[in-house]
Amino acid sequence: xxxxxxxxxxxxxxxxxxxxxxxxxxxxxxxxxxxxxxxxxxxxxxxxxxxxxxxxxxxxxxxxxxxxxxxxxxxxxxxxxxxxxxxxxxxxxxxxxxxxxxxxxxxxxxxxxxxxx
Ligand code: AMP
Numbered sequence: 834x835x836x837x838x839x840x841x842x843x844x845x846x847x848x849x850x851x852x853x854x855x856x857x858x859x860x861x862x863x864x865x866x867x868x869x870x871x872x873x874x875x876x877x878x879x880x881x882x883x884x885x886x887x888x889x890x891x892x893x894x895x896x897x898x899x900x901x902x903x904x905x906x907x908x909x910x911x912x913x914x915x916x917x918x919x920x921x922x923x924x925x926x927x928x929x930x931x932x933x934x935x936x937x938x939x940x941x942x943x944x945x946x947x948x949x950x
Contacts (some may be wrong), residue, residue: 839930870940910937
């Protein structure tokens, strides 16, 4: 996708701090980290969001979770971590290319959203 920032990162057209890459996926540090470890794992193919995962493209999602498991060891997340996907407007998705946040090295809160007033 011509105007997609994560497609450009996947293609190496704009810089990122990559921690993993293979034929299907790229993982790189988030520009605005919300934890001491905050990595984004994305498919190289453009899938706009989790709402567009289908039987035809879901294989890469399984692969992303294999990569997350591998990275969790390499990044020292033996004490646990959180994986987040934000989808659509209510999910506060800001980049319209499927990505999973891998966050670790701090205690997370739960529930992850403020109670409604
Ligand atoms: P989301 O709000 O779930 O769509 O997450 C998008 C994430 O992408 C945010 O955490 C941003 O900080 C991050 N982000 C946006 N542009 C870049 C970039 N060029 N390099 C690394 N992370 C980015």
